[in-house]
Amino acid sequence: MHVVVNAAMSADGKLSSRRREQVTISGDEDFERVDRLRAESDAVVVGIGTVLADDPRLTVKDSGRREQRLENGQTANPARVVVDSKARTPPDARVVDDEAETYLCVSENAPVERRMDLSNQATLVTAGDDRVDLLRAFATLQQHGLExxxxxxxxxxxxxxxxxxxxxxxxxxxxxQLIGGRDAPTLTDGDGFVENYPELSLEGLEELDDGVVLSWAVQY
Incomplete structure (x- = not known):
């Protein structure tokens, strides 16, 4: 399995404002780049926070790319994966429509009723007690052929x-852009590293949409 994280952030490292509302950071050229990456992927993964804030569809926008996937023996769109420990994905969310197969990664403590409701719209991957165990969940995704x-x-x-x-x-x-705000989400929220910081090796730099795309290999 090969995992690529792709994101857009402001010059000060923010993904959106402190209100956690969607902010347009990149433009048409970067949207095309992201669509190409989606078309080249077996699955597109987001967390439940992204689903609740943005209601994304996570499908390939360009019809030519969808057709090329079909010619290659793939589905028109890559699978969609939501990491959702408590099964909070709304049943009417676009990410569980019929445009692509969807996997919901949930924990053992996700309410049974919620899991039952969502099981008709997505394949449930249960891993971990209170939170999704990502190592186990991604191993299961790999068993489903998502590389x-x-x-x-x-x-x-x-x-x-x-x-x-x-x-x-x-x-x-x-x-x-500069977004600012101590409560605005950053590229790597969570507890933060205090030792054994992942290191990055710069692999590429490209000017795009009055910004820049930086590509790194991650080293542990």
Whole structure:
């Protein structure tokens, strides 16, 4: 399995404002880059916070790319994965529509009623007691044939994946905005590292949409 984290952040490292509302950081060129990455992936992964805040569909936008996937023997869209410990995904969320297969990673303590309601719309992956055990969950996803994984956030999930040593690449669009705010989400929220910091090896730099795309290999 190869896991690539892709995100867009402001020049001061924020994913959105302190209100946790969606902020447009990149432009059309970066949207095209992200769509290409989705089309090249077996699955697109987000945390429940992203689902609740943005209600994303996580599908490939370009029809030509969807057609190319079909010609390659793949589904038109990659699978969608939501890391959702308490099974809080709304039944009417776009991420569980019929545009693509969806996996919900939940914990053992997720309410049974919620899991039953969602089991008709998604494949449930149960791993961990109170929180999703990402190592076990991703091993199950790999057993389902999902090898090329694209993670689109948010910061809590990205930190947890890095903490578990699951991230191979980090690609970030850094936009020409300053958002500020001590409570605004950052690229790697969570508890934070106090030792054994993951190190990054710069693999690429590209100017795009008045910002820059930085690509790193992650080293542990």
């Amino acid at each position: 090329q994984i694209m993670v689109e956030g948010g910061g809590e999930l990205i930190f947890s994946l890095l903490d578990d040593g699951l991230v191979d690449e980090l690609t970030v669009f850094v936009g020409p």
